[in-house]
Amino acid sequence: MTQVMEDAVCEVLSSVVDDVNHAVSRNIGGAELLHELLSAPWLRALLQIYECLVQFEMSTPTPILPYASGLSHEIMSAIQKVHRPSAEARELYSLLSSPHIQALLSSQDSVAQSDYDPVLPPLPDDMPEDEEAMRVICLVKNNQPLGATIRRDEETGEIFIARVIHGGLADRSGLLHPGDLLVEVNGNPVVGLEPEQLIQILINSQGTILFKVIPDAGQSSGSQTSVFMKAMVDYCPLQDSSIPCPDAGMAFSRGDVLEVVDQSDGHWWQARKLPCSAACAGLIPSASMLKSKLKEHWWCQQLQGHTCIRPYSVPEDDRTHAEDKHTVAELEEIHFDEADSDITDGIYLAGFRRSFRLWQRTSFRKRRQSCTSCLPSSGALSTPYEEVALYQRPPQENHRLIILVGAAKVGVNELRKRLIKLNPSTFQGPVPHTSRPIRAGEQTGREYNFVTKELFEYMVCNHRFVEYGEYKGHLYGTSTDAIDEVLKRGRMCIIDVEPHSIQSLRTKKLKPYVIFIKALSPDRLRQTRRDARTITNCTVNRAFTEEDFVELEEASRLMEAKYKQLFDSVLVNDDLQDACMQLCSVIQTAQHEPQWIPVSWSQTDE
Numbered sequence: 001m002t003q004v005m006e007d008a009v010c011e012v013l014s015s016v017v018d019d020v021n022h023a024v025s026r027n028i029g030g031a032e033l034l035h036e037l038l039s040a041p042w043l044r045a046l047l048q049i050y051e052c053l054v055q056f057e058m059s060t061p062t063p064i065l066p067y068a069s070g071l072s073h074e075i076m077s078a079i080q081k082v083h084r085p086s087a088e089a090r091e092l093y094s095l096l097s098s099p100h101i102q103a104l105l106s107s108q109d110s111v112a113q114s115d116y117d118p119v120l121p122p123l124p125d126d127m128p129e130d131e132e133a134m135r136v137i138c139l140v141k142n143n144q145p146l147g148a149t150i151r152r153d154e155e156t157g158e159i160f161i162a163r164v165i166h167g168g169l170a171d172r173s174g175l176l177h178p179g180d181l182l183v184e185v186n187g188n189p190v191v192g193l194e195p196e197q198l199i200q201i202l203i204n205s206q207g208t209i210l211f212k213v214i215p216d217a218g219q220s221s222g223s224q225t226s227v228f229m230k231a232m233v234d235y236c237p238l239q240d241s242s243i244p245c246p247d248a249g250m251a252f253s254r255g256d257v258l259e260v261v262d263q264s265d266g267h268w269w270q271a272r273k274l275p276c277s278a279a280c281a282g283l284i285p286s287a288s289m290l291k292s293k294l295k296e297h298w299w300c301q302q303l304q305g306h307t308c309i310r311p312y313s314v315p316e317d318d319r320t321h322a323e324d325k326h327t328v329a330e331l332e333e334i335h336f337d338e339a340d341s342d343i344t345d346g347i348y349l350a351g352f353r354r355s356f357r358l359w360q361r362t363s364f365r366k367r368r369q370s371c372t373s374c375l376p377s378s379g380a381l382s383t384p385y386e387e388v389a390l391y392q393r394p395p396q397e398n399h400r401l402i403i404l405v406g407a408a409k410v411g412v413n414e415l416r417k418r419l420i421k422l423n424p425s426t427f428q429g430p431v432p433h434t435s436r437p438i439r440a441g442e443q444t445g446r447e448y449n450f451v452t453k454e455l456f457e458y459m460v461c462n463h464r465f466v467e468y469g470e471y472k473g474h475l476y477g478t479s480t481d482a483i484d485e486v487l488k489r490g491r492m493c494i495i496d497v498e499p500h501s502i503q504s505l506r507t508k509k510l511k512p513y514v515i516f517i518k519a520l521s522p523d524r525l526r527q528t529r530r531d532a533r534t535i536t537n538c539t540v541n542r543a544f545t546e547e548d549f550v551e552l553e554e555a556s557r558l559m560e561a562k563y564k565q566l567f568d569s570v571l572v573n574d575d576l577q578d579a580c581m582q583l584c585s586v587i588q589t590a591q592h593e594p595q596w597i598p599v600s601w602s603q604t605d606e
């Protein structure tokens with residue numbers, strides 16, 4: 001029959017071609033066109049496909065075996081009945097019983113029977129009316145936790161799903177939701193069970209768990225958008241007795257960026273730590289919960305209360321300066337030659353003069369008056385999480401202020417100086433202010449901004465200094481105006497400050513990027529600082545001592561522990577050359593690639 005059809009089509013086509021040929025010989029234009037059309041290869045291909053389809057339709061393929069998996073079970077039970085099966089029979093048994101072959105045979109049966117719909121169990125005849133809303137859920141555990149917490153209604157004793165952890169097993173199934181009432185778990189009625197007993201059933205169940213639940217009618221399916229927060233405190237769920245499920249909790253440290261995926265519960269949020277590798281979110285205290293814990297901790301710390309949160313546990317005075325041991329009287333007696341190496345290749349490196357450096361090293365150094373309320377510990381009490389957003393500086397905006405911090409003698413000045421020398425047209429330090437009289441050869445605005453003591457004090461009253469202090473009867477300071485001036489010129493402004501001054505510089509205008517310069521172990525310091533010299537209040541260019549190395553490492557560790565939530569980057573000053581290159585690259589990244597900043601800095605003004 002097929003052959004007949006095929007022949008018929010070909011016959012029609014050939015006769016059309018013959019007719020057209022005949023018309024062409026009679027010089028008929030339209031016929032020529034038709035001839036071209038009919039002898040086109042695409043038309044022939046089309047007709048061939050059509051013929052194949054007609055042929056296929058007429059010979060519908062039938063499965064050789066409609067129920068292959070049934071046959072395989074028959075064979076397997078026959079083999080089982082054989083007293084001593086041969087090696088071939090045993091091999092056949094193991095082949096047929098393997099899950100892959102069984103799945104393959106079952107798929108072939110489904111195709112053979114064109115049975116593509118799931119088979120649902122029949123509804124029981126005696127189903128009560130109120131069971132209409134019942135949902136039966138089967139989850140395959142696969143050694144993972146369920147990813148849900150439960151709560152009991154104290155009045156009715158009913159147990160509900162309290163929360164479903166984002167990315168967990170229950171969440172991925174899309175079948176369990178907060179507020180669902182648990183009726184049965186693995187055939188065990190839930191009514192009358194203690195939550196602990198239910199948890200035990202869930203822990204003990206292997207493979208699959210079968211839930212019968214009454215879904216919460218008021219369930220909202222609205223998905224929440226993530227919010228990003230920087231942690232300003234440390235948190236450890238295993239030490240927090242108030243967490244609903246310590247295993248579901250997520251520990252974090254100050255400075256970590258958290259993606260908060262669910263804030264629907266006023267007490268416990270769900271979050272992931274970035275950079276994110278875990279699919280499953282963890283429970284963290286909400287901002288208000290954490291604030292009250294911090295307050296509690298604040299009151300209880302004398303009694304060694306909470307240990308789950310550690311805002312700041314190091315002593316207030318974190319700088320362990322050997323030179324702080326000197327008295328003011330001693331300092332007054334020491335006189336130094338001001339001329340030092342702040343001019344290189346005709347470049348004036350403002351802010352590196354010895355008087356300024358020595359002021360920075362003395363205990364007279366004061367932070368800007370206006371920031372007394374911004375002490376890190378009080379800040380953490382009011383803002384345990386800081387909402388952040390990714391920010392990339394638009395090319396037309398000023399560069400971000402680069403702040404270097406580090407323990408005394410770690411090499412902050414050396415790195416800053418090298419960076420500016422390396423590229424003075426890109427990097428610059430702010431010119432410090434001083435009330436010291438100008439000397440021969442000096443120019444105001446180059447070594448210092450020379451101002452009267454009255455003007456300096458007026459500037460102090462107007463909060464114009466990031467830091468200021470007195471050294472040998474003269475005032476020295478770094479002003480915000482000097483920083484602005486560098487930034488306005490399109491340069492990158494590099495400053496070094498005490499860590500407690502960072503807070504006052506954290507403004508939308510400056511968008512500071514803070515780099516912590518970290519010290520290595522005393523062993524490494526001993527090796528790398530062999531030729532290094534330090535200035536102290538008593539000596540110039542003194543070699544480092546063993547005591548210096550130990551103190552430096554300790555001071556660096558304490559500073560990092562206390563202020564790490566304020567650092568955007570940590571750079572280890574090991575090999576000087578390497579550290580300098582790394583610093584360059586960190587700064588370029590800060591200026592040209594997206595970074596996390598407080599959202600308030602990125603919002604446009606009303």
Ligand SMILES: Nc1ncnc2c1ncn2[C@@H]1O[C@H](COP(=O)(O)OP(=O)(O)OP(=O)(O)O)[C@@H](O)[C@H]1O
Nearest residue numbers: 408409410411412413414528532533573574575576
């Ligand atoms: N990585 C390093 N390898 C070797 N020597 C270094 C390194 N970093 C800094 N130094 C040297 O250590 C000494 C102290 O460095 P620097 O003056 O920069 O310290 P500082 O952190 O600014 O401390 P201070 O505020 O006390 O001056 C300098 O002689 C410097 O050249």
